[in-house]
Amino acid sequence: AQSVTQLGSHVSVSEGALVLLRCNYSSSVPPYLFWYVQYPNQGLQLLLKYTSAATLVKGINGFEAEFKKSETSFHLTKPSAHMSDAAEYFCAVTHSWGSSASKIIFGSGTRLSIRP
Amino acid sequence: DAGVTQSPTHLIKTRGQQVTLRCSPKSGHDTVSWYQQALGQGPQFIFQYYEEEERQRGNFPDRFSGHQFPNYSSELNVNALLLGDSALYLCASSHRRGTLYGANVLTFGAGSRLTVL
Numbered sequence: 312a313q314s315v316t317q318l319g320s321h322v323s324v325s326e327g328a329l330v331l332l333r334c335n336y337s338s339s340v341p342p343y344l345f346w347y348v349q350y351p352n353q354g355l356q357l358l359l360k361y362t363s364a365a366t367l368v369k370g371i372n373g374f375e376a377e378f379k380k381s382e383t384s385f386h387l388t389k390p391s392a393h394m395s396d397a398a399e400y401f402c403a404v405t406h407s408w409g410s411s412a413s414k415i416i417f418g419s420g421t422r423l424s425i426r427p
Numbered sequence: 428d429a430g431v432t433q434s435p436t437h438l439i440k441t442r443g444q445q446v447t448l449r450c451s452p453k454s455g456h457d458t459v460s461w462y463q464q465a466l467g468q469g470p471q472f473i474f475q476y477y478e479e480e481e482r483q484r485g486n487f488p489d490r491f492s493g494h495q496f497p498n499y500s501s502e503l504n505v506n507a508l509l510l511g512d513s514a515l516y517l518c519a520s521s522h523r524r525g526t527l528y529g530a531n532v533l534t535f536g537a538g539s540r541l542t543v544l
Contacts, residue, residue, distance in 0.1 A: 345532075354431070354517055354535035355470070401469050414460065414483050415533060417469035 313338045315402045317418035325426045330374075330389040332421045334402030337383065344385040345403040345415070346376055355401065361385060372396070397425045429454060431536035433518050439542045440508050448503040448539045452520030459501040460533065461493060462517040470517055476501055477523050505541075513543045 318333040336342055343362050347355040359370025366378040372395075376387045385402060399422050405415040432451045440446050452459050458477040462470035472485035476495035495501045499520075505512055519533035 347535075352537070354537045355519075355533075356535070357532055360532060414472045414475060414485070416472065417462075419469045420467075 313342065313404045313406065313416050315344075315404050315416060315418040317400075317402050317421050319421055320419065321422045321424065323424040323426060324392050326394055327391050330387070330392045330396065330423065332387040332400050332402075332423065334376075334385045334387065334418060335383050336385060336402075336404045338404055338406065340406045342404050342406055344376075344378060345405075346370065346374070346385075346387050347401045347403060347417075349399040349401065349420075351398075358387070358400075392423075392425050394425050394427070397423055399423075431518055431520050431534050433516075433536035433539050435539055436537065437540045437542075439544060441544050442508055442510060444508050444543075445504065445506045446508060446541060448505075448516050448518075448541075450501045450503070450518030450520075450536060452499050452501070452518075453534045456520035456522050456534065457499050458521045458523050459495060459499065460519045460521070461501070461503045462519065463487070464515040464517055464538070466514070473503070508543045510543050513541060515540050 314337045316335045345360045346358040348358050349355045358374050359368045361368050361378045369375045374389045376385050378385050399420050401420050402418040403415050430453050434449045460475040461473040464470045473487050474484040475482050479495045490506045492504045515538040517538045518536045521533050
């Protein structure tokens with residue numbers, strides 16, 4: 312079975328400060344990991360994905376995440392927060408195994424607030 | 428290029444009623460997954476369809492059923508609605524081949540918000 316745990320349901324940072332959203336995963340097979348963002352009253356949008364290539368993954372809007380197998384972590388970071396980054400962020404896990412499409416499991420989410 | 432479209436965007440039902448939600452996948456996608464997102468929670472996987480068959484299912488009762496049509500569009504049906512079924516229902520599409528090449532990326536619609544009174 313696979314799962315993800317997002318540490319901190321709410322994170323608040325000042326504009327221009329570092330953003331760090333934490334995600335730990337559990338998987339019995341090599342995982343594929345994702346970060347999605349959800350703005351109010353919208354669906355989810357892919358920020359970035361890890362699919363067993365480079366461990367440091369760069370995504371859209373200046374976000375990046377690092378896959379650390381030893382720590383079973385996939386934390387999301389951004390060097391300098393913008394007001395427009397305020398949203399809900401979801402970490403997700405799946406795997407690629409055989410030819411069947413695997414389901415994607417989401418964490419409970421972290422709400423990011425940006426202080427002026 | 429249209430993304431994933433869902434209808435209706437909002438609806439209100441009463442307990443015991445039945446509801447049908449519809450989804451048109453992104454052009455070029457053949458797989459549709461449905462998720463339930465309760466307020467303040469992450470999306471929970473309901474089931475996935477491709478080649479017009481249910482391929483995987485999450486921990487949801489049989490009251491939740493679905494269908495996929497030859498044009499890859501999909502419906503989610505919920506019978507005997509309960510108050511706890513109130514949620515945002517998200518449809519996501521992907522291409523099955525994406526899994527073979529290690530890139531099972533979902534494209535989400537904006538969702539259908541169901542309120543059960």
